[in-house]
Amino acid sequence: MMIIAPLLVGLVYVVLMSLIHEPHRRRFNAIMVAGAGAAYLSGGGLGIWEFAFTAVMTYVAYRGLESWTFIGIAWLLHTGWDVVHHLKGAPIIPFAEHSSFGCAICDPVIAIWCFAGGRSMTDFIRTRVGRWAD
Numbered sequence: 001m002m003i004i005a006p007l008l009v010g011l012v013y014v015v016l017m018s019l020i021h022e023p024h025r026r027r028f029n030a031i032m033v034a035g036a037g038a039a040y041l042s043g044g045g046l047g048i049w050e051f052a053f054t055a056v057m058t059y060v061a062y063r064g065l066e067s068w069t070f071i072g073i074a075w076l077l078h079t080g081w082d083v084v085h086h087l088k089g090a091p092i093i094p095f096a097e098h099s100s101f102g103c104a105i106c107d108p109v110i111a112i113w114c115f116a117g118g119r120s121m122t123d124f125i126r127t128r129v130g131r132w133a134d
Contacts, residue, residue, distance in 0.1 A: 010109025045090025072114035
């Protein structure tokens with residue numbers, strides 16, 4: 001369940017984000033990943049490096065305002081940061097020991113969707129079901 005639940009969270013995120021129309025979907029996701037980049041600041045598990053990581057994520061998220069590729073890169077950067085925090089024992093949610101591990105499973109799902117252009121999954125499903133029904 002430690003792997004299945006984060007995968008499902010990533011898929012639910014993709015479906016919910018698909019309800020937002022472009023170009024707002026891309027811009028909203030850039031803001032979301034910028035927030036994810038600052039998520040570890042309050043824990044301070046890696047000291048000054050938390051600020052450096054947040055600065056890098058802010059830049060990449062800014063570039064993501066106009067590029068799904070940069071949003072995908074940002075989610076993969078966050079995945080790496082999740083792994084570091086998990087190994088160090090400084091989880092993203094202090095009272096949930098494996099939260100960084102779960103986040104490291106979830107984030108690549110979102111990144112793959114971003115690298116594919118952040119297409120609407122709801123439109124894709126409607127198209128497929130419509131073809132199947134005909």
